[in-house]
Structure formats: C-alpha cells, structure tokens
Amino acid sequence: MxxxxxxxxxxxxxxxxxxxxxxxxxxxxxxxxxxYDHLQSRATGFTIWSYAIKHLLDLGVDPDTLARLGSAIEFTEIRSRHGRLIESLPVGEVSRRLGAPTYDIQRHGLQEALIEALGAEHVKMxxxxxxxxxxxxxxxxxxxxxxxxxxxxxxxxxxxxxxxxxxxxxxxxxLHYSGFSGWGALIPFTHELLPAQHHVEIWEKGSKGGVADVGGGRARWYVMHRAPAGGTSVDKQEILAHIDGWYELLAAAVEQTPEDGIVRTEAWDxxxxxxxxxxxxxxxxxxxxxxxxxxxxxxxxxxxxxxxxxxxxxxxxxxxxxxxxxxxxxxxxxxxxxxxxxxxxVSQLQSTVALWLRDEFLAHVPPPKLAEIAEEMASGR
Incomplete structure (x- = not known):
C-alpha cells in the first residue's frame, strides 16, 4: 500500500x-x-535532554528560539537537605560530545516554537x-x-x-498513582546559590525539590512530596512549612512566587x-x-x-x-x-539509614562514573 x-x-x-x-x-x-482552545498557560518548565533536542533541531526548530526559551545545562547538582553537595553531573560536557545541548526550558514556549515551525494553520484549537x-x-x-x-x-x-x-x-x-504530588512554578529569579546554566536538585527524606536556571533571569522550581491524589488547592505557607530547614535556595524561590502562580501536579504512570x-x-x-x-x-x-x-x-x-x-x-x-x-x-527514600547510605555512596562516585551517568541520561540510553 x-x-x-x-x-x-x-x-x-x-x-x-x-x-x-x-x-x-x-x-x-x-x-x-x-x-483546549488555548495552549496550556501553566508557568512550568522541564528538562529536554540532548538526544531529544537533536531531534528537534533536525526537524528545523530554530536553535536561537530554543536558546531564548531555555538555558543549556552545564551542571546538574544533587544536594542534601542542608545543601551539602552530593554529586555534580557534567551535563554540558557530555551533551556537547553528543552534538546538542541539554536544556531546562519553558513548557509553554516550546509548544509555541513547535507550532511556529509547523504553521498555525495546521493546528485546530x-x-x-x-x-x-x-x-x-x-x-x-x-x-x-x-x-x-x-x-x-x-x-x-x-x-x-x-x-x-x-x-x-x-x-x-x-493510570497508576505514584503517591507523590508536586508544586512548581516558573518565575523571574536569580540567586547567588544558583549559578547560570545550573540545575540544583535537593533530596530529602520522602521528598525532593529543585531550582533550575531557565535563562533570561528566570528559573523554575519544584517540590515533590507524598500526598493523596485529587487535591487541587495550593497553599504557599504549606509549601514553605514542608521545606523548612532545606537548602535556602529553594525557599528563596518559593518566597518570590505569587501563590496564584504555583502549579500543583500529580505523578501518575x-x-x-x-x-x-x-x-x-x-x-x-x-x-x-x-x-x-x-x-x-x-x-x-x-x-x-x-x-x-x-x-x-x-x-x-x-x-x-x-x-x-x-x-x-x-x-x-x-x-x-x-x-x-x-x-x-531512590530520590525520596523514607528510611533515615537508607538515605544516609545513598548520599554517602553518591558522594564518592568518581568523576568518570559521573560523566558516564550524565551521558546515559543525555543520550537517552
């Protein structure tokens, strides 16, 4: 046929x-x-790894547009609740070897870029x-x-x-509910603890969060936590109470976010x-x-x-x-x-002992192995 x-x-x-x-x-x-009669207006972002960015570039998506909508990641840091650096993944280095950057990027903006490349006349909202x-x-x-x-x-x-x-x-x-819900936002934000082109993830007992540079003086933040499915309300004070005592970078980002700009999500598969x-x-x-x-x-x-x-x-x-x-x-x-x-x-262990063992193990991973881990993610292997 x-x-x-x-x-x-x-x-x-x-x-x-x-x-x-x-x-x-x-x-x-x-x-x-x-x-929907409009693109999702939720102010959120996500990581698009090198292998997927390469597909978009091969399809004619403008590289300058991608650079405007996001920030090419140089390092992804994993830190403890109190900010101790556990490991730093050389994402930029391995992505360059693979032929395309890895981005933290605006979700809404990437949809707009794809529609522009496709032609809006082909999309019926x-x-x-x-x-x-x-x-x-x-x-x-x-x-x-x-x-x-x-x-x-x-x-x-x-x-x-x-x-x-x-x-x-x-x-x-x-669908299967993971037991985890999330809060997050994309906001104008800079901070001395967030270097340009860095994604900082914070692992805590039964929870995790992160802040990532998205370029242009913007950042995205997120917090995942255990919660029953079906919640809809967002309480900024609840989020701040949940991360009380965590690495101050995350609290600074949440503090700077208007409550009506915070998006609640749930993790299903x-x-x-x-x-x-x-x-x-x-x-x-x-x-x-x-x-x-x-x-x-x-x-x-x-x-x-x-x-x-x-x-x-x-x-x-x-x-x-x-x-x-x-x-x-x-x-x-x-x-x-x-x-x-x-x-x-693994990232949201409940046991204090298991948490300590995990962090100690990761903190002693040699640099060549960190590069290998980063390459596995960036290449989609």
Missing part, C-alpha cells in the same frame, strides 16, 4: 506537534486537533476528539461538536489521560498495554506509555516517539511502519516507565 498522504493528529502537546512537524517536512498533509471511525481506506475522528476530520491515518498523542488509548485498547485502562495499534490508529507519548517525572524523560520520550514514527511513515506503508514503530519503541518506553518508578523511590 502507498504511504499516507494525510494524517490526523489528536493532541497538541509536545509529542503531537513534533510528529506533525516530522510528517509535514516529509510532504504529508497534517491536521492537529487540540481539545478547541477541537476535542470523542471517537474514531475507520474503514479499509481511511480513519476519521469524531469531534465533540459532531463534526468529523478524516485522513489516511490517526495518531493519538493526547497525553496521559488519553481518550484514544481506551479506544485502541478496547477497554478502560487505569501507566502499566504496559498490549498494543499501541488498532488498524489505522497508533498511539505515542504519554497516550501509549505515561510515566512519572522522576526519570525526567516524559517529554523527551514523546519527541523520540514522534521522530521514529515520522521517519518510518515517510519510508513505508502504515501496515509495516506501525509494527516497526512499536517494535522499536515499546520495550524502551516501558523500561523508562519502570525506571521512573525506581528513581521515585
């Missing part, structure tokens, strides 16, 4: 926009449907998909307003709470599903393999999925491209989900 000439993408997040960009650059007509129809020749999404959009294929990139996932699986699939494919429909990113933030790989994995799927669809029919994509990415993605769970436990 011939390669696809039109693809409908469900979800206007990082994964959906990246796969649309990859396909458009290969001459495929694309149409992205995003259920406020267009919620509620169903799928497919036959021997096409796949069609059914929209909430009753209208339809058809293409040769449909790609489901609609996030952790995916509508398409249940349709592909043929049953409702429950997904057990492996049998298949990401149903006929002419395929899932990618969190829709296929939602992961917690503890491995710092969620957005990167979506970008890598998008690059792989785009490359395969541009070279062969979907009947061979979809299984090849699943074979290439499924085992790796599920390993990252599992690794995220492990990192959640």
């Amino acid at each position: 011939a390669q696809a000439s039109k693809v409908v993408v469900v979800g206007g997040g990082i994964g959906g926009l990246t796969v649309a960009l990859a396909l458009k650059r290969g001459g495929v007509e694309v149409e992205v449907h995003e259920k 406020g267009s919620e998909v509620v169903g799928i129809e497919q036959d021997a020749d096409s796949a069609t999404v059914v929209l909430k307003d009753g209208s339809r959009a058809s293409g040769d294929l449909v790609i489901g990139a609609d996030g952790a709470h995916s509508t398409l996932r249940d349709l592909v699986a043929g049953r409702h699939l429950e 997904l057990a492996p599903i049998d298949s990401w494919i149903d006929g002419r429909v395929v899932l990618l990113g969190d829709a296929a393999h939602a992961t917690t933030p503890f491995a710092a790989m969620g957005a990167c994995m979506a970008i890598e999925d998008a690059d792989a799927l785009g490359r395969l669809l541009l070279s062969q029919s979907y009947e061979t491209a979809f299984p090849a994509f699943e074979k290439e990415r499924k085992e790796r993605a599920e390993a990252v989900v599992k690794h995220g769970r492990t990192m959640g436990r």
